[in-house]
Structure formats: structure tokens, C-alpha cells
Amino acid sequence: MSAPITPLEARGLSQRFGRKRVLRRVDLRLDGGEIVGLVGANGAGKTTLFSILSGLMAADEGERRLGGQAVDELSLELRARFAYVAHRPQVYAGLSARENLELAAGLRASVGAETLPSDQALARFGLSDAADRLVGAFSRGMAQRLALARAFAARPEVLILDEPFTALDRQGRELLAEILADERARGAAILLSSHDHEMLARVADRILHLEGGVIAGEVRRGDDDPDGERFRLAALALWSGPAGAAEG
Amino acid sequence: MRLLRQIRLLLVAELRQEIRSFEVVLTSAFFSLVMLALFALSLGAIPASAQVAAAPGALWLSVAFVGGLTLTRVFDRERESDTLRALLVAPVDRLAIYFAKAAIALLVLLIATAVLVPGLVVVFPAAAPMAERPLFTAALVVLGCVGYVAVGTLFAAGLATGSGKNVLLSLILHPLTTPVLMFNLVATRALLEAHPGADAYLGRMAAVDVILVGLGAWLFEPVLVGGGGSQRRAAARPGRGA
Numbered sequence: 001m002s003a004p005i006t007p008l009e010a011r012g013l014s015q016r017f018g019r020k021r022v023l024r025r026v027d028l029r030l031d032g033g034e035i036v037g038l039v040g041a042n043g044a045g046k047t048t049l050f051s052i053l054s055g056l057m058a059a060d061e062g063e064r065r066l067g068g069q070a071v072d073e074l075s076l077e078l079r080a081r082f083a084y085v086a087h088r089p090q091v092y093a094g095l096s097a098r099e100n101l102e103l104a105a106g107l108r109a110s111v112g113a114e115t116l117p118s119d120q121a122l123a124r125f126g127l128s129d130a131a132d133r134l135v136g137a138f139s140r141g142m143a144q145r146l147a148l149a150r151a152f153a154a155r156p157e158v159l160i161l162d163e164p165f166t167a168l169d170r171q172g173r174e175l176l177a178e179i180l181a182d183e184r185a186r187g188a189a190i191l192l193s194s195h196d197h198e199m200l201a202r203v204a205d206r207i208l209h210l211e212g213g214v215i216a217g218e219v220r221r222g223d224d225d226p227d228g229e230r231f232r233l234a235a236l237a238l239w240s241g242p243a244g245a246a247e248g
Numbered sequence: 249m250r251l252l253r254q255i256r257l258l259l260v261a262e263l264r265q266e267i268r269s270f271e272v273v274l275t276s277a278f279f280s281l282v283m284l285a286l287f288a289l290s291l292g293a294i295p296a297s298a299q300v301a302a303a304p305g306a307l308w309l310s311v312a313f314v315g316g317l318t319l320t321r322v323f324d325r326e327r328e329s330d331t332l333r334a335l336l337v338a339p340v341d342r343l344a345i346y347f348a349k350a351a352i353a354l355l356v357l358l359i360a361t362a363v364l365v366p367g368l369v370v371v372f373p374a375a376a377p378m379a380e381r382p383l384f385t386a387a388l389v390v391l392g393c394v395g396y397v398a399v400g401t402l403f404a405a406g407l408a409t410g411s412g413k414n415v416l417l418s419l420i421l422h423p424l425t426t427p428v429l430m431f432n433l434v435a436t437r438a439l440l441e442a443h444p445g446a447d448a449y450l451g452r453m454a455a456v457d458v459i460l461v462g463l464g465a466w467l468f469e470p471v472l473v474g475g476g477g478s479q480r481r482a483a484a485r486p487g488r489g490a
Contacts, residue, residue: 086330
């Protein structure tokens with residue numbers, strides 16, 4: 001295994017769409033073994049930030065690095081150690097769940113990256129019974145589970161999840177929370193957004209509030225807060241009250 | 249080797265999806281039959297000397313329309329599920345995407361021409377040399393379609409990831425593929441006229457194909473993800489939110 005691709009760092013990211021400034025000099029750092037939540041109103045720029053961090057989009061200004069390397073210059077081998085789950089599941093409707101995972105695994109194998117076996121990945125997200133069904137017949141929640149299964153099967157070192165709890169039922173959200181905790185324990189760096197603030201406060205170590213194109217506030221889980229209650233309250237205050245830094 | 253493996257994986261996925269619905273193949277084949285019927289009704293009774301000029305035009309005009317239809321549909325699958333963006337984040341060589349898409353589009357076009365060419369021979373008796381020299385005709389059709397697909401795939405991919413709509417593909421595709429189609433048309437006419445230099449056209453078409461495929465492969469990444477680098481601007485306009 002070569003050097004880790006953590007931390008994920010962004011410095012001075014700015015982005016404008018026409019006359020609208022979506023991001024203004026956003027700085028961010030994500031280390032291995034931590035889960036960072038990103039909250040913000042619709043249109044705050046969360047998806048834009050994720051698209052830039054994942055390399056799908058160039059920023060007008062600023063830089064983004066994985067393990068010290070510019071995201072633009074990552075080799076395919078290093079890219080295989082990164083995963084991004086967009087708000088839409090982005091799975092092939094004309095393939096079965098198993099075929100979707102096997103396609104991703106095959107592409108990863110071609111660059112020498114290992115992937116969890118499809119059956120194992122599907123079972124992890126409760127999709128074993130639907131393994132051979134066409135994804136076009138899946139509900140939105142099942143498709144979301146499949147997208148998550150595909151991402152987590154890669155055992156990524158850095159994972160960006162854009163509203164991963166969307167469309168999941170209660171059981172699915174609980175399952176994802178457990179898996180996120182497992183991945184953090186494995187050392188993965190996870191950045192996710194969600195409008196499910198309670199769930200985010202439960203799984204995250206830090207929560208950032210994106211407002212007006214800037215990181216307007218941050219709360220951090222404290223060592224002296226074992227049940228996370230102070231963190232939860234601080235997080236809820238963060239997105240419901242005036243922006244500002246706080247210690248949970 | 250890695251590139252070939254990724255092309256194969258992506259192509260197999262395309263074929264699997266197509267075999268389950270035959271959506272693109274059936275649409276293209278049916279559209280080819282419609283084109284044939286229209287040509288038969290409108291031009292079937294023209295003199296043989298005029299048929300020599302009409303048949304190549306009918307063939308490559310049909311290929312242009314069927315090709316536009318095919319490329320639109322091939323990339324619509326990606327657009328509908330937003331899967332092209334998933335591929336752009338995955339450890340996938342951009343060239344693998346280009347060649348896999350071009351290959352599936354070429355396959356569909358060749359199936360369409362397998363309907364068109366015999367049909368044109370029936371409609372236009374002056375097109376009989378296409379049946380008399382099947383290997384030459386097959387080479388002509390394959391080389392002509394390769395050139396068309398090399399250009400078409402490039403721009404269809406760009407529109408699939410950008411904010412452009414399908415209607416733009418036709419607006420962009422037809423002007424840009426016209427030189428290729430005109431070259432194909434001249435070569436086909438040379439075949440029908442038993443021109444002594446007809447064989448040389450195949451070599452020229454192959455040379456043009458090499459250039460077009462090379463240009464397509466070279467430009468694919470900038471067109472797909474926007475200007476220059478390995479990951480650039482417009483690949484992922486935010487799908488939701490901002």
C-alpha cells in the first residue's frame with residue numbers, strides 16, 4: 001500500500017455561477033478516521049463543494065488536495081482509493097444490482113484495486129434478495145442503498161457522500177449510521193451532507209455550516225462529552241441560530 | 249492492457265443493457281426501413297443514371313439520421329441515470345469511455361446498414377455493384393461508419409455531461425459530420441460507377457478514420473469534462489442544490 005491519500009484539503013475554494021458567488025474562499029481539512037458533516041440550506045453550495053472536492057468540477061479559485069497531491073493530478077490507482085456518492089444514485093437501470101457492483105469492481109480491478117465481493121457488499125446493505133433484479137425496478141431507497149454499497153465496497157480512504165440518508169427508510173438510516181462508524185474505525189475520512197440533522201449529529205465528529213458561500217460555523221464533538229448530548233445541542237443550535245464557532 | 253480491459257467491461261455493460269431491451273437496435277433498424285420506404289416511393293422510378301447519384305446519397309443520409317438517433321439514445325441512458333458522472337469519479341480511463349461508446353454506436357450503425365444496403369440494392373437497380381462486390385461494400389460501410397462515429401461520439405458525450413439538450417446534438421452533429429459523409433458518398437459513387445480508382449478510396453477512408461479516431465480520442469476528455477486538465481469544469485454541473 002502506498003502513502004495514504006488523506007488528508008483531504010481544500011484551500012481558498014471559490015466558485016461563481018454567472019453573477020452568483022456560490023463559494024467564497026472555503027477552507028476545509030478532512031483527516032483519516034473522522035466524519036465531518038456539512039449542513040446548509042438548499043442552494044448553499046454543498047453539492048458544488050462536493051463536486052469540486054471530488055474532481056468533477058474545477059473551482060474558479062483555490063486548490064484541493066488528497067494526501068498532498070492535487071486532485072486533478074491523481075493517478076487512476078489513487079483515484080480508486082476515493083469514492084463519491086452523489087445525491088442521485090448514479091446506477092445503471094438496465095443492469096442488475098450485482099452487475100452494477102461487478103462492473104465497478106471490474107473497473108477497479110483493472111487498476112489493481114481490491115473490492116469487497118459483490119455478495120458481501122449487497123448483504124451489507126440488505127440487498128441480497130434483490131441482487132439479480134434490474135435496478136430499473138428498484139425503489140429510490142433501494143437504488144440509494146446500491147449506490148452506497150458500491151462506494152463502500154471499494155473500502156475507500158476518502159469518501160464524500162451527498163445526502164446519503166435521502167430516501168432511506170429508518171432501518172436503512174440506522175444501518176448506514178453503523179457502517180459509517182465502522183468505516184471511521186477503519187480509518188476512512190468521510191465528508192457528508194444531510195438535512196437529517198439529528199442523524200448527522202449522531203454520526204459526525206465535526207459539523208460545518210455552509211452559509212452564504214462560506215463556512216459560517218463549526219461544532220466539534222468534545223472528549224468530555226461521551227454521550228454527545230452537548231455536541232448534538234450545539235449542532236442543532238448551529239443550523240437554527242446565528243452562525244459561529246462552538247465547542248460541543 | 250488496462251485500457252482494453254476497461255473498454256471490454258464498459259462495452260459488455262452496454263451490450264447487456266441493449267440486449268435486454270433492443271431499444272436502440274430496433275429503433276434504428278425500424279427507422280432504416282422507414283427511410284428505405286420513403287426513398288423507394290420518392291426516387292424508385294428515376295432513371296438508372298440518376299440512381300447512381302441517388303443511392304449513395306440515400307445510404308449516407310440514412311446513416312446520418314440513424315447515427316444521430318443512436319448516439320442520442322446511447323448517451324441518454326447515461327444522462328437519465330447520471331452514470332457518466334459516476335464513471336468520471338471512478339478509476340476509469342476517459343479513453344475507455346470514448347471507445348466503448350463509439351463501439352456500441354458503431355455496432356448499431358452497422359446493423360442498420362445491414363438493413364439499408366440490401367434494401368437500397370432492391371430499390372435502386374443501379375446500386376447492384378454493392379451486392380456484386382460485397383467485401384468492398386462491407387469495407388466501405390465499416391470505414392464510413394467508423395469516421396462518423398468517431399466524430400459523433402465526441403460531441404454526444406459532451407452534450408450528455410453538459411447542460412445541452414438532445415436537440416443540440418443534431419445541430420452540432422450534422423454539420424460536423426458532413427465532410428465525413430461527403431467523402432463516404434464520393435467513395436460509394438465511385439463503386440457504383442465502377443470507377444477505376446474506387447479501391448484507392450478505401451485507403452483514403454481508412455486514413456481519414458485514423459485521423460478522426462485520433463482526434464476524437466485526443467479531444468474526448470476536454471469535451472467531456474471541459475478545458476484541458478484531467479478533471480475539469482463542466483463534467484459535473486451540480487445535479488441538485490448548488
